[in-house]
Amino acid sequence: MDTELDLHYRRIRRILILTLVLNWLVALAKILYGLFSRCASITADGFHSLSDGASNIIGIVGINFACRPKDADHPYGHKKYETFFSLGISALLFIIAFNLFQEGIKRLYYPIIPQIDMKSFLVILITLGINLWVMNYEHRQGKVLQSDILISDSLHTKADIFTSLSVIITLVAIKLGYPIFDPIATIIISLFIAWSGYNIAKQSSRVLCDTAPILDVKKIVDIVLGIKGVQACHKIRTRGRSDDICVDLHVQVAPDMHMDNAHKISYAIEETIKRGIPQVTDVVVHMEPKEKLNPLQDKP
Ligand SMILES: [Zn+2]
Ligand SMILES: [Zn+2]
The missing domain is CATH 3.30.70.1350 (Cation efflux protein, cytoplasmic domain)
Structure with a gap:
């Protein structure tokens, strides 16, 4: 019984690690390409993918601690470690969001013309394709393994797809001669990242401040x-x-x-x-x- 449960958790963890690696490859490609072509909105989109990875890490850490039994120094178990860890992730997201926001504002005043060509579109389309595949894979496996963590995480990746689409629109606008869309998209994406940071912090504070999980007794x-x-x-x-x-x-x-x-x-x-x-x-x-x-x- 015990080993079966272990096997179940290990399988979920393996899928989380795989999606994390793919999400981060996507993020890295976007961040580097954005810096290379001086297009802030692609970099911002990359950091947004990175923040998606954040929820994977919370899931992996959470499962690691959920497996750990109660012991003498933690008689109530180790599950709150996940909550504690989430707070750190949320702080990290706020820092990333703030930096991108600052960059966007700076570019509004001192415009930089990004170099947009076929390669830019290709980078976004390929990474979008990987995102779609990851989302489907994770959702399917989540259903098979009946794992809430996998299903909610796959839904989270959905948000990433919307930002990628908005970046494609931004690239088209830049190409048409409106580079102002680059900082605007950067600022909007930074707000999205701050929003997910806020949601993680809110969720964690409910647990850490002992908000009643069952209101209707x-x-x-x-x-x-x-x-x-x-x-x-x-x-x-x-x-x-x-x-x-x-x-x-x-x-x-x-x-x-x-x-x-x-x-x-x-x-x-x-x-x-x-x-x-x-x-x-x-x-x-x-x-x-x-x-x-x-x-x-x-x-x-
Ligand atoms: Zn302990
Ligand atoms: Zn009484």
Whole structure:
């Protein structure tokens, strides 16, 4: 069982690494060619492809840590490393975006005429073809392996295709005698990169700031109240990544219930919640007697 899971993760990781390598080759080709032909929008498009690679890296790192079991110094597991790592990636994207934005503004004031010829179009078309192939391949494999990481990553590559198309339009405009389109496209692409940086930061901060991943706790209430012996529950809290949710809650049982029984019930609650909501990986139950007029009892 364990090795089968390992094999599954390893296969996903291999596909992520392959798409990463291809994405980066595409990025490198665009960045170098953009610098060579002094066309800032092609370079910007290259950095945008590079930022697509960023999401692959997050996926690879995430899977590496997801495989790692809980240990003495990380009793809650190692999944938050992925979240932590994402913040670094997002900072990197902001730096890239800022540099491109600056370059675009500079070129608005001090125009540089890029050298556009058939080769420029060829570079964009070939890289676009590779992007399309990668996107299809990743999406197909994601479906076969039932991997959310692969499917969401392949959808992300889609955005890359749109920027490549916009660069083709820009090249045509430059060729027609409007070089101003080069810095404009550069600035727009820099904003796209900043936007994906912002989204990664937002996603990570939700986890790091303990935003409740399950806002509607009715499903948990239903599950808990369905267990024999439970009379009421309250103070339900959830936190963590959407694939690694921790739940804690107060559960009330009959005041004269034997400790043995109460303990069994708390086990049943943990197991049933985890089975009913597979994203839940940790449940802590606080048991208390259901009594009227008990000054020690918590307020609901
Ligand atoms: Zn550890
Ligand atoms: Zn309570």
